[in-house]
Ligand code: PEP
């Protein structure tokens with residue numbers, strides 16, 4: 013196979029490799045494609061990514077045939093352009109650009125105007141009749157080449173130019189005349205000589221090979237590596253090199269250059285959108301040296317700008333360009349991001365690619381393109397990045413507003429919020445009741461902070477990862493949250509804190525961006541989400557194409573209502589412990605835990621029963637006949653214990669047991685490893701009366717609701733099961749209690765009893781466990797924690813190093829470790845089905861809202877995924893994409 017593919021001129025290649033992004037890179041493929049459909053593309057050739065990979069593997073050595081192939085390809089450009097490379101009279105100049113399989117904006121290198129030297133610059137001057145243009149091009153080339161290929165700091169050159177302008181009394185580059193540029197060229201060459209001890213290369217072929225080498229080398233530059241890591245781009249793809257005849261937008265007032273989108277990338281509106289500059293070269297538009305002008309008359313008028321649009325200033329070239337826009341959109345069936353140049357009235361296309369866009373624009377374009385008949389529904393569904401919907405589901409910071417960034421943490425729950433800093437949950441609640449917007453800032457949160465989290469507009473924690481308590485609860489509530497911000501240190505004694513280097517006090521206003529993890533001083537303005545219109549239409553399409561159901565993780569009627577509004581088809585996980593932490597109940601819960609015997613526990617549970625029944629009642633009402641998976645108490649008891657002396661005293665007063673006794677009991681309940689301790693079904697085994705109360709509350713509520721409304725569909729779920737026997741004992745408890753309630757109420761409700769699969773042993777023994785359990789819900793938070801032996805609450809501190817070093821591609825608490833943990837899921841699903849072919853399978857760990865994990869669940873044939881309310885639309889879309 014060839015390592016070079018020419019394009020443009022008379023080339024008509026039917027070799028599919030010449031348009032294959034994996035071989036010739038995205039830019040090369042699109043240039044070949046454009047040339048192929050007859051668009052004006054300057055002739056050129058592409059050296060393949062395979063050659064780059066080979067070059068890097070062979071210690072920066074080209075394959076032996078490459079020299080000859082480049083010589084042949086160069087002749088193709090010379091013929092098509094009618095100029096010769098290195099010709100002293102009328103030289104061919106080329107650009108050399110990188111182009112990987114996916115675009116990596118600004119990450120790799122480009123050299124323009126290559127082929128100029130002391131001789132050819134004269135030829136360019138006389139052939140173009142424009143000496144100023146020729147010398148300007150030469151100085152640009154020396155600077156770019158010195159930076160990219162020779163490794164010299166561009167500031168050396170910029171400083172010289174600034175001084176020259178000052179000396180001449182010039183303000184802008186355009187004031188520089190031919191002789192000024194010629195003088196600059198002399199100074200630039202002197203810089204190269206003094207820095208490197210040798211002259212700037214004069215041989216165009218030496219220049220070309222130097223540039224090719226630099227592009228290949230740039231694949232392994234530090235910034236490219238960082239970009240790849242952040243964007244999950246494999247290091248073994250390599251980049252292609254595109255060598256192309258130069259065309260010039262800086263040949264006077266009939267020349268121009270610009271960038272354009274075929275639709276508005278911010279709003280999605282079907283209108284050309286772009287910027288251009290007369291008498292300029294491409295980098296002038298991007299670099300912001302001159303202010304670019306509007307492309308269309310409509311845009312100029314709307315902005316009330318003076319300088320003529322391209323539509324007015326160059327009507328013929330503009331008309332040609334507009335026709336190209338339409339052709340390209342029809343051809344690629346997507347919004348295109350285009351670079352073009354007009355050289356003395358003649359239009360040239362330099363690049364096209366699918367344009368980046370906001371989530372809002374993506375939705376509008378996808379829906380309108382279906383209406384226009386450009387794409388079908390499935391394509392539209394697959395066009396939208398599910399995670400990008402997050403941008404639309406929460407208020408977001410105004411992108412144009414200035415930001416005073418103090419520091420950052422993990423982007424734990426998206427959206428933006430501003431408010432006064434409060435350092436504890438009670439204060440948060442009190443201030444919120446007074447109508448203040450507050451941000452709760454804690455070292456980390458615990459279930460006791462729930463009321464404060466609910467009262468706060470946003471949550472900031474110094475510790476904890478993406479599945480820490482703060483993160484999970486905040487996502488569930490739709491509160492923006494930045495977690496694990498190690499730049500935050502709190503001094504509770506003085507009620508002050510430091511964020512980064514800045515000293516702050518309780519009451520100071522900050523802003524959180526939960527989508528990026530940024531923490532900012534003061535209030536940054538936000539914009540509200542819109543969930544209607546194109547968003548709704550696309551969601552309907554997604555629902556038509558998905559197989560898996562989407563449920564929600566919710567434990568309050570409010571959350572259930574929010575989730576239903578977002579299209580949830582049931583509750584996949586109702587964590588009943590969240591109901592225990594409410595102010596009115598916590599002392600009864602503590603009384604229950606600290607009781608010395610069963611009788612003491614029962615007395616406390618009797619107080620909790622009506623409260624819990626009321627919770628279930630309202631949830632069943634909101635969910636109106638949709639399935640609700642209720643998980644019985646799960647967390648380690650020690651989480652409910654009082655800590656401060658005042659709390660012990662308060663409790664002592666409330667329940668009439670002395671403080672010393674309470675403290676002794678609390679000491680007995682202390683655990684070294686609570687996540688592996690007295691929690692989950694182990695609580696039900698040792699204190700069956702707790703589960704009995706919960707089950708009773710649940711079925712009493714179900715019977716009551718069934719009397720007037722839709723019959724609830726409860727699924728009772730037992731957490732942290734490792735053995736069949738545990739489930740057997742607890743299922744019997746559930747059945748027994750349910751039967752009692754049905755007898756008392758004179759009504760039956762059909763229900764199921766199942767288990768979470770969240771321990772490796774449960775996954776391995778799933779065949780046996782399915783003999784008892786009627787459904788499985790994969791608790792992938794704990795399953796990840798226990799399979800990797802990695803604490804969900806402590807790993808944030810070092811996990812980023814693991815991701816950076818490529819040990820994990822992504823945080824395994826965010827995106828399922830499919831290779832490892834995924835095996836256990838697959839195995840449990842298979843063994844469960846062997847025993848019970850109709851067993852219902854779902855996932856309720858945080859992964860239920862992660863698109864990659866959802867795709868995996870589709871592959872395993874799970875029946876549903878369950879995600880926090882604000883992730884429900886993301887899950888609906890991801891499930892549809894997985895099914896398509
Ligand atoms: C799980 O472990 O994945 C789960 C959903 O339960 P929790 O997060 O409440 O432990």
Ligand code: MG
Pocket residue numbers: 731770791793794
């Ligand atoms: Mg769990």
